[in-house]
Amino acid sequence: xxxxxxxxxxxxxxxxxxxxxxERSYGGPGLYCWQVMGDRWYGPAQRLVGPETRRKMxxxxxxxxxxxxxxxxxxxxxxxxxxFVGPGIxxxxxxxxxxxxxxxxxxxxWHLAYYGDDWSTLDGRWPMLKRFFITPLECDWKGVGRxxxxxxxDEAAPPIAYARLAYHFGDVDQYxxxxxxxxxxxxxxxxxxxxxxxxxxxxxxxxxxxxxxxVWLTNLWxxxxxxxxxxxxxxxxxxxxxxxxxxxxxSSFDVARFYHDVLPxxxxxxxxxxTERARRANDQDVFYKIHSxxxxxxxxxxxxxxxxxxxxxxxxxxxxxxxxxxxxxxSDFASMTVSVLRADPAARRPLVELIPPLRTNEVLGIExxxxxxxxxxxxLAVRPPYAARVYKAMRHWPALTWGSWPSPxxxxxxxxxxxxxFGQVIPADVEGRGMTxxxxxxxxxxxxxxxxxxxxxxPTTSPSAGAP
Numbered sequence: 097x098x099x100x101x102x103x104x105x106x107x108x109x110x111x112x113x114x115x116x117x118x119e120r121s122y123g124g125p126g127l128y129c130w131q132v133m134g135d136r137w138y139g140p141a142q143r144l145v146g147p148e149t150r151r152k153m154x155x156x157x158x159x160x161x162x163x164x165x166x167x168x169x170x171x172x173x174x175x176x177x178x179x180f181v182g183p184g185i186x187x188x189x190x191x192x193x194x195x196x197x198x199x200x201x202x203x204x205x206w207h208l209a210y211y212g213d214d215w216s217t218l219d220g221r222w223p224m225l226k227r228f229f230i231t232p233l234e235c236d237w238k239g240v241g242r243x244x245x246x247x248x249x250d251e252a253a254p255p256i257a258y259a260r261l262a263y264h265f266g267d268v269d270q271y272x273x274x275x276x277x278x279x280x281x282x283x284x285x286x287x288x289x290x291x292x293x294x295x296x297x298x299x300x301x302x303x304x305x306x307x308x309x310x311v312w313l314t315n316l317w318x319x320x321x322x323x324x325x326x327x328x329x330x331x332x333x334x335x336x337x338x339x340x341x342x343x344x345x346x347s348s349f350d351v352a353r354f355y356h357d358v359l360p361x362x363x364x365x366x367x368x369x370x371t372e373r374a375r376r377a378n379d380q381d382v383f384y385k386i387h388s389x390x391x392x393x394x395x396x397x398x399x400x401x402x403x404x405x406x407x408x409x410x411x412x413x414x415x416x417x418x419x420x421x422x423x424x425x426x427s428d429f430a431s432m433t434v435s436v437l438r439a440d441p442a443a444r445r446p447l448v449e450l451i452p453p454l455r456t457n458e459v460l461g462i463e464x465x466x467x468x469x470x471x472x473x474x475x476l477a478v479r480p481p482y483a484a485r486v487y488k489a490m491r492h493w494p495a496l497t498w499g500s501w502p503s504p505x506x507x508x509x510x511x512x513x514x515x516x517x518f519g520q521v522i523p524a525d526v527e528g529r530g531m532t533x534x535x536x537x538x539x540x541x542x543x544x545x546x547x548x549x550x551x552x553x554x555p556t557t558s559p560s561a562g563a564p
Contacts, residue, residue, distance in 0.1 A: 097144055097430065097433045098144070101153065102149045104426040105149060105152040105156055106152070107156075108152070108159070110160040112156050113131075113135065116130050116425070127183060128170070129180065130392040132165060132201060133197075133204065133345060134392045134428065135157075135160075135208065135427065137347070137391055137430035138153060138208065138427065139208045140430075141153075141433075142154065154212055157212060157214075158216065161208070168224060171198070174191070177191070177195070177230055178227040179230075180197035180228075181194045182197075185197050191230050192244075196247075198228040199230050199231045199258075200250055201228050202225065202257045202258050203348070205225065205261070206257035206260055209264075210450075218261075226270065229254075229274075231255055231277055235277070235280060240284065241281045241283055241284035242281065244315055245315065247345055248284075248343060248344075248351075249343065249345030249346035249348070250345055251281045251284055252281035252284075252285060253347070259274025259451075260274075269459065271451075272456035284316070285351065285354065286359065287313060288312060288314075289359050289362050289366075291313045291323070292307075292310075292312055292313055292325060295311070305330070308327075308330050310369070311327035311330050312325065312339045314342070326339050344393055344394060344395075346395055346403070352403040360405075363404050364404070367400055367405060374386045384396070385397065385422075386415060387420045388422040388423075389422075390428060391431040392427075395431070396416070396432060398435070399432055401415070402436050402439040403435055403439075408440065408441070409436050409439050413436070
């Protein structure tokens with residue numbers, strides 16, 4: 097590790113940190129969205145190198161943060177937050193993948209500041225950093241944690257990084273907020289590990305196809321679509337096997353400790369199965385490989401086992417001798433090496449208390465966000481009036497729909513491609529009547545007919561106004 101870091105960090109130019117010398121057309125020295133996901137490993141690597149290399153690493157990282165990462169123009173403002181958009185990282189009108197990477201950025205920043213013992217570049221940036229914390233905006237009281245995310249490496253770790261950043265900046269409320277979201281995200285980690293047997297025991301699930309082999313809960317979708325499920329052979333036909341993405345970007349020793357404490361047998365059984373599949377395939381044609389590492393996407397099985405099982409460094413080096421490692425980037429080398437070194441039982445104890453006991457006030461959780469869009473739907477989704485375009489006279493009235501069964505033809509008009517309606521909420525006599533609404537509390541909106549307001553003059557309700 098010392099030789100690799102000394103070779104990489106030889107000068108003082110911040111561009112030296114770049115490991116991805118591609119996609120220059122996007123305005124940077126390299127592929128930023130992947131680069132910064134691997135950069136977190138340069139944090140703990142600084143603790144393991146000599147003083148001269150550490151000084152050079154710190155100088156380069158500080159300049160990189162100041163000249164690039166903390167430049168607000170590199171992100172897209174959206175609803176008061178900052179979205180991390182880049183090649184392969186898109187947004188489709190919401191937070192989407194861009195929001196996921198925005199929050200992940202917090203984990204990298206904390207690793208670099210904490211392990212590098214250098215907060216100077218981040219100091220004074222707390223108002224900006226808060227705008228990256230998008231995870232709670234994609235939670236609600238039904239789903240507990242964030243919706244629409246299969247990659248467990250993107251869950252739970254960013255909120256605890258946010259909590260630690262908040263503690264450093266003296267923001268007790270946001271510290272408690274980060275811890276609260278961290279706990280909610282751990283619920284998803286638990287359910288994704290053990291929840292598939294519930295669905296296997298209550299088949300069919302959206303189809304009559306038997307659930308053969310191992311299956312996992314992957315994406316949680318909104319409204320009543322619910323958990324998506326797949327495995328190596330189920331379903332027989334699918335667009336993308338999201339179960340392959342389960343351990344993508346998993347890099348948090350804090351979340352790994354949760355697995356050690358709560359799900360040690362379950363996670364070891366899964367990793368043993370993945371390891372055996374990689375052995376049978378001779379480390380080819382499998383998503384998670386024994387010898388190959390990608391710090392920004394697929395961790396090697398060496399890294400996953402180092403973090404999640406009780407394998408010792410010798411166990412790991414027997415599985416994958418050092419000379420067999422297939423590593424192209426310095427961040428990949430750092431992630432594998434740091435993980436193997438952390439697998440040593442002596443490195444796990446004693447635990448270091450990063451934050452002393454801190455008493456916080458009991459305050460509102462996600463209710464404080466006032467989020468209402470989609471939250472109240474349980475059995476049927478109540479689509480806001482803008483979606484009810486049947487007739488001009490009915491356009492202000494909400495519709496009941498079920499997203500699991502979209503109409504089978506492409507959308508060419510309001511009749512085709514939209515969600516099936518299970519009833520239109522309209523009065524018997526729509527002529528001469530309009531609809532008005534008023535917010536009652538954080539998840540309830542009251543709608544009523546106003547016979548004195550003509551329909552074509554009724555107030556327009558925006559899609560974000562929420563469901564009745």
